Amino acid sequence: xxxxxxxxxxxxxxxxxxxxxxxxxxxxRVWAVVKANAYGHGLERVFDALRGADGFALLDLAEAxxxxxxxxxxxxxxxxxxxxxxxxxxxxxxxxxxxVHRAEQIDWLAMHKTQRPHQVFLxxxxxxxxxGFAPTEFRAAWLRLGGLTQxxxxxxxxxxxxxxxxxGIAAPLAVFDAVAGELSxxxxxxxxxxxxxxxxxxxxxxxxxxxxxxxRPGIMLYGSSPDHPxxxxxxxxxxxxxxxxxxxxxxxxxxxxxxxxxxSRYTAERAQRIxxxxxxxxxxxxxxxxxxxxxxxxxxRSQVLGRVSMDMITVDLDPVPQAGPGSEVVLxxxxxxxxxxxxxxxxxxxxxxxxxxxxxxxxRVPVRVEAEAD
Ligand SMILES: *Cc1c(COP(=O)(O)O)cnc(C)c1O
Numbered sequence: 001x002x003x004x005x006x007x008x009x010x011x012x013x014x015x016x017x018x019x020x021x022x023x024x025x026x027x028x029r030v031w032a033v034v035k036a037n038a039y040g041h042g043l044e045r046v047f048d049a050l051r052g053a054d055g056f057a058l059l060d061l062a063e064a065x066x067x068x069x070x071x072x073x074x075x076x077x078x079x080x081x082x083x084x085x086x087x088x089x090x091x092x093x094x095x096x097x098x099x100v101h102r103a104e105q106i107d108w109l110a111m112h113k114t115q116r117p118h119q120v121f122l123x124x125x126x127x128x129x130x131x132g133f134a135p136t137e138f139r140a141a142w143l144r145l146g147g148l149t150q151x152x153x154x155x156x157x158x159x160x161x162x163x164x165x166x167x168g169i170a171a172p173l174a175v176f177d178a179v180a181g182e183l184s185x186x187x188x189x190x191x192x193x194x195x196x197x198x199x200x201x202x203x204x205x206x207x208x209x210x211x212x213x214x215x216r217p218g219i220m221l222y223g224s225s226p227d228h229p230x231x232x233x234x235x236x237x238x239x240x241x242x243x244x245x246x247x248x249x250x251x252x253x254x255x256x257x258x259x260x261x262x263x264s265r266y267t268a269e270r271a272q273r274i275x276x277x278x279x280x281x282x283x284x285x286x287x288x289x290x291x292x293x294x295x296x297x298x299x300x301r302s303q304v305l306g307r308v309s310m311d312m313i314t315v316d317l318d319p320v321p322q323a324g325p326g327s328e329v330v331l332x333x334x335x336x337x338x339x340x341x342x343x344x345x346x347x348x349x350x351x352x353x354x355x356x357x358x359x360x361x362x363x364r365v366p367v368r369v370e371a372e373a374d
Pocket of ligand 1: 193
């Protein structure tokens with residue numbers, strides 16, 4: 001049999017979470033953000049569950065091509081825009097909408113020959129200082145784009161640095177309002193954290209010029225909370241879209257004083273059973289996860305003991321005395337029996353985010369899409 005580890009993608013959860021994104025801003029159209037191969041879930045695996053979105057947003061032209069190959073004829077947005085002039089030909093051929101965040105991209109458009117005028121998302125740097133035109137340059141860029149025959153529409157866009165935290169979105173919104181508030185065109189401003197914390201179904205009483213015509217949820221679609229530990233995914237009404245499951249392939253009976261694994265990082269204080277799990281950092285489990293990181297064994301909450309190694313981790317069997325070789329171990333997500341271990345708790349123990357864990361599942365882990373009841 002294959003090594004007992006798999007990642008399971010849950011289409012029902014994806015569909016449910018998309019519904020949560022819609023409910024947070026019912027008047028807006030929704031870009032399902034599927035960059036990074038749908039946050040590690042696989043574009044082809046999530047496509048059917050997320051095709052109820054109004055469009056798909058991603059970065060990679062090859063991923064856009066894959067979406068078209070799946071038969072998606074609706075909008076696709078390139079969140080980083082074109083990387084070189086030739087990419088505009090791909091945009092014309094595949095009808096891709098694209099972000100414009102620096103002046104050179106406008107130069108390329110001005111020289112581009114196309115039968116089909118483009119839908120452009122013009123990005124303002126509202127304080128995050130990654131991509132986007134400075135507030136002093138934004139209006140000129142907007143005017144210039146508006147004058148190009150290659151451009152059909154210009155949507156005004158920005159991205160929030162602190163939507164998940166105490167700083168919130170007031171400051172970047174004020175920048176956006178001062179620079180773009182009076183400009184015509186649709187708006188696209190809200191990621192998952194902004195949607196859940198600040199949209200609340202009515203955009204929190206924002207004036208119409210600051211409301212989003214297009215929102216851009218990513219992480220919430222996959223069932224991880226954008227502001228853990230402030231709010232748990234379950235409290236946001238989100239369901240895990242991926243479960244990483246393995247099995248016990250060995251059990252050791254430790255005596256007091258025995259230690260486990262590389263570096264002998266865990267030493268038993270008394271007689272204790274530990275389970276050996278067919279999952280290690282070469283599967284995408286974080287090596288830095290310390291003793292105490294939660295796992296589910298046969299659906300029961302337990303913990304990692306000792307160092308994560310390349311192909312194995314060792315877990316405490318005290319809470320599950322009946323467990324043995326073949327027992328299910330959930331590294332994150334849902335147990336076959338139902339209980340959930342939130343990916344955000346595992347990520348927090350390892351000092352990272354659910355985003356990184358789901359994007360990092362290794363190619364050697366087989367992925368299965370859960371069958372849905374009709
Ligand atoms: C990734 C991304 C998003 C989605 O962010 P989440 O935090 O995953 O919701 C939205 N907008 C842009 C520009 C992005 O790059």
